[in-house]
Amino acid sequence: MVDHPYIVLVRPQMGQNIGAAARAMLNFGLTRMRIVDPRDGWPNQSAVAMASGAGRVLDDAQIAPDVAGALGDCAFVFATTARSRDLTKDIYSPEEAMRLAVQKIDAGQKVAVMFGPERAGLENEDLVQANALISVPVNPDYASLNLAQCVLLVGYEWMRQRSHVTPVVHEMAGSDWAEVQEVDHLMRHYEDRLEDAGFFWPEHKSASMKLNLRNMWSRMPMTRADVQMFHGILRQMVRWKERDR
Incomplete structure (x- = not known):
């Protein structure tokens, strides 16, 4: 059983774009490429160099x-297009298309x-052979999307699904995430030193200032290394201040 979609490039014009599409495919585990009537023939050295x-x-x-020859053995076919070309078909986002795939x-x-080909995309004669369309927002x-970019977008959604x-x-x-008691110790360390420095002033605002400071510490997702660094910063600032006395 084939476990991922076939990527069918219809009348691609530049070997470089075929090679870039191959890179995009392999990025997301897609390895089955079919090429319809490549303009510059096959094999193509420009495609190989770009791959x-x-x-x-x-x-x-x-x-x-x-x-028809590229799709003959397939049971369901999506066609990528920037416009519906006035055809009655279901149009899927890349995400929903790959979910269905x-x-x-x-x-x-x-x-x-x-x-489709780089210049103008798939023609109506191509689109009518598809069961549904994919339109990228x-x-x-x-x-207009580059051919390889479009393949990349579909490949990414395939991988996501x-x-x-x-x-x-x-x-x-x-490091590990800091425990509540370690953060609490850090809070108290800063409160004590800021108290010594006269930061909590005026007196009637002291309680709310301490509450806001504690709330700030609790909002910060800190590791144990972070906690130790903040302790070290404060200790060094206190030492520096004491040396100046």
């Missing part, structure tokens, strides 16, 4: 004389995504 490490995608690429591929179907005043993507990774750099 830069993704040559195996080009080595395995299948060449077809027409769109996952479902169909997991059910044993072959899925393809078509991308872009600036309406400049909707197929793999678990961790939204945020906290790199601790060898």
Whole structure:
């Protein structure tokens, strides 16, 4: 069973764009490329040079004389386009399209995504051979996407749907998050030294100033290394002040 979509480049005009598309594909684990009637013939050395490490995608690429030949064994086909061309078809965002692609591929179907030539995109004769369209939300005043950029966007959404993507990774750099008691000790250290320095003035505002200061410390997500650094800063400032007396 093919476990990811076929990427079908229809009448691509520049070998460099084919190579860049191969790089974009391999970035997101897509390795099955089909090329329909490439303008400059095949194989193409410009494509190989641009692929830069993704040559195996080009080595395995299948060449077809027409769109029907490239899509013949597929059960569901998406076509990327900036406009619907007055055709009655469902238009998906890249995210929803790849969510549907996952479902169909997991059910044993072959899925393809078509991308049009650089100059004007897919023609109506191409689009009618697709089951649905993919439209990328872009600036309406400049909707043209580079071929490889469009492949990259679809590949990214494929990876997001197929793999678990961790939204945020906290790199601790060898430290751990500070415990509540460690932050509390830091609060007291600053309160005591600021009290000595006469910071909490006037007296009737002292309690609210201390409360605000403690609230500030508790809002800060600090590591143990951060806490130690803040202790060290204050100690050094106190030593420096005492040397000047």
